Amino acid sequence: MKEKRILQNKIYLYLTEFFAGMSVMAVELGASRLLAPYFSSSQIVWTIIIGTIMIAMALGNIYGGRTADKNPDPDKLYGRILIAAVWIAAIPVVGKYIIIGISALLIFTVNNNFLIWAAFAACMVVFVFPLFLLGTVTPSLAKYATDSLDDNGRTVGTLGAFNTIGSILGTFLPTFVTIPAVGTSVTFLIFSGILLVLVIIYFVNVRTGGKKMIVGGLLFLLCCVFGHKSNFAFWESGLTYEGESIYNYLQVSENEEDVILSTNVLFGVQSILKKDDTLTGMYYDYAMAAPFMAGVNEKEKLSVLILGMGTGTYATQCERYFDNMTMEGVEIDQKITDLAERYFELPADVKVTTYDGRAYLNAIDQTYDVIMVDAYQDITIPFQMSSIEFFTMVREHLNEGGVMVVNMNMRGGDEGNINQYLSDTISQAFDYVYTVDVSGTTNRELFAGNSPELLTVLEQNVRLEQDSELAALIRRVADRFVAYEAGDHLMTDDKAPVELLGMRVIDELIQNEVLYYKGVYEERGIQGLLESL
Secondary structure, three states: OOOOHHOOOOHHHHHHHHHHHHHHHHHHHHHHHHHHHHOOHHHHHHHHHHHHHHHHHHHHHHHHHHHHHHHHHHHHHHHHHHHHHHHHHHHHHHHHHHHHHHHHHHHHOOOOOOOHHHHHHHHHHHOOHHHHHHHHHHHHHHHHHHHOOOHHHHHHHHHHHHHHHHHHHHHHHHHHHHHHHOOHHHHHHHHOOOOEEEEEEEEHHOOOOOOHHHHHHHHHHHHHHOOOOOOOOOOOOOEEEEEEOOOOEEEEOOOEEEEEEOOOOOOOOOOEEOOOOOOOOHHHHHOHHHHHOOOOOOOEEEEEEEEEEOOOOOHHHHHHHOOEEEEEEEOOOHHHHHHHHOOOOOOOEEEEEEEOOOHHHHHOOEEEEEEEEOEEEEOOOOOHHHHHHHHHHHHOOOOEEEEEEEEEEEOOOOOOOHHHHHHHHHHHHHOEEEEEOOOOOOEEEEEEEEEEEHHHHHHHHHHHHOOOOOHHHHHHHHOOOEOOOOOOOOOOOOOOHHHHHHHHHHHHHHHHHHHHHHHHHHHHHHHHHHHHO
């Protein structure tokens, strides 16, 4: 190998290792945000991302070591880094289309564990190749940086240290700086650009690779043009707001009747504002039974705490129908609270604390008449807010005769489903538990308390309500209450498999949705399927 002057100074080699490690972690975190709007941000998805990336890095290490021994030409290494940089830059442009295409293909061919297979396939196609190429960096640099056996241990150790330090920065910068500030797409472009600059410095110094730099630079610029404002929901136009926070992908849409917030999963409504001040037609309306069960029309003041405030749909609705409530909310995502104030007319007198719901309960001594738990979002149920320890804490923060209402949004039909686990666990903390299914949705509302008079108080307070749309609805809801018969499914802080349980329900929901289209495909083929869409 002809010695390259730039490689004689090991600092450049260490910087290459540093920026390669940084980019790997940045891509990993970017992968979680790219996949979250389509597959959620659950532990299952994170496991798939980490697993596939480790596969890529392991294969890259093997390949890089072998090629460095056979043909120790650094031009080839920096050529691989160039390809990785361009590939990473292309992810914001084409990644979402690949994810949608893979999902559309698998939804008709996979009967079980759709989430796992679709997320795994998407990771393999989108992320494995560039990270495989970056995985070749460490063994190749070890070859170039080692002068003799006398100092090879120190050299390899220093390379590892630079890689680790780069990985640390690559972990913190996307999460706390680039993704909240400029979004996932630009984050990919930033770290792709860093790799590209690293490659250009090398090829300029060794006076070769001119065509590679020109092609790579042009492709990068094209990706910047088409990818810097990439929308996750590319099939939608006219969104009121689309952005990202530390925790979530956020989307606000608006029509003549509603303002709607959707978060990590694009399909569904997480919060809603009715412009005509009517009931939402969603589970929030059913949850209005909780204040009646707590005696809202018999008390001078009724205190309500909402864990999982969102944009304040429940708080806004309660204040609209009752004038004797003090409302307080806990929302972990400050950006959602900002959206609540900007787009969803969150009342100014509603106190919102930016905190984790359970941690907040653990930090306060105050008690409430109603506590609403609305922190469950598809498969991303926080395990720490699903255990017996959590629900016991909720019970301890309720006044005498107080009520907890929980929105469970994945109603399953099989034995041992997620809602059965939640309901059985809640029944261990509360003496009286009632459930009601929300018409036209997969939601189920659960009401729990320790007073035997919950339903009696509900009836009395509805009777005191003036004839109204709300009173009529609550009467219908009360007629459908089912006293829950507890089983022995228990979730604890030590064991709460909420992701796997939720995935089973998602599989069931998906299969029910696509059953018709599967029949069309089996009878009439792809042409018939396209005609029916």
